[in-house]
Amino acid sequence: MNENQKKCKGFKDQFINLNENELLEHIQMCENCKKEYLEMKKLSKLLQTVKQHYIKKQNVIKTFKTAAIITLTLFTGFIATYINNTNNQNVLSFDDLGFPTDEYGFILVD
Ligand SMILES: [Zn+2]
DSSP: OOHHHHHOOOHHHHHHHSOHHHHHHHHHHOHHHHHHHHHHHHHHHHHHHHHHHHHHHHHHHHHHHHHHHHHHHHHHHHHHHHHHHHHHHHOOOTTTTTOOBOTTSOBOOO
């Protein structure tokens, strides 16, 4: 066991107290910390990989939701217009039926 390993209080302690360069230097000399550092690096890489997949999945869901909302909005607008037009064509006003009407379309009563 060398001088560095004797002084070492564990990787967590070194990680908190040393700056990046000092930590990398310490890892070269301390076998225990090197092991923990490599484990941490592996975990970090794994998290990065998982994160990318997660973000991709989120983007697909967002795109799908947006497409669904746009489709629904257009469809609702189309249906509303269709119903309006259909109603306007089918409902005959009093004027159409030949009754005398005022400017509002109500029957004129003398
Ligand atoms: Zn150490």
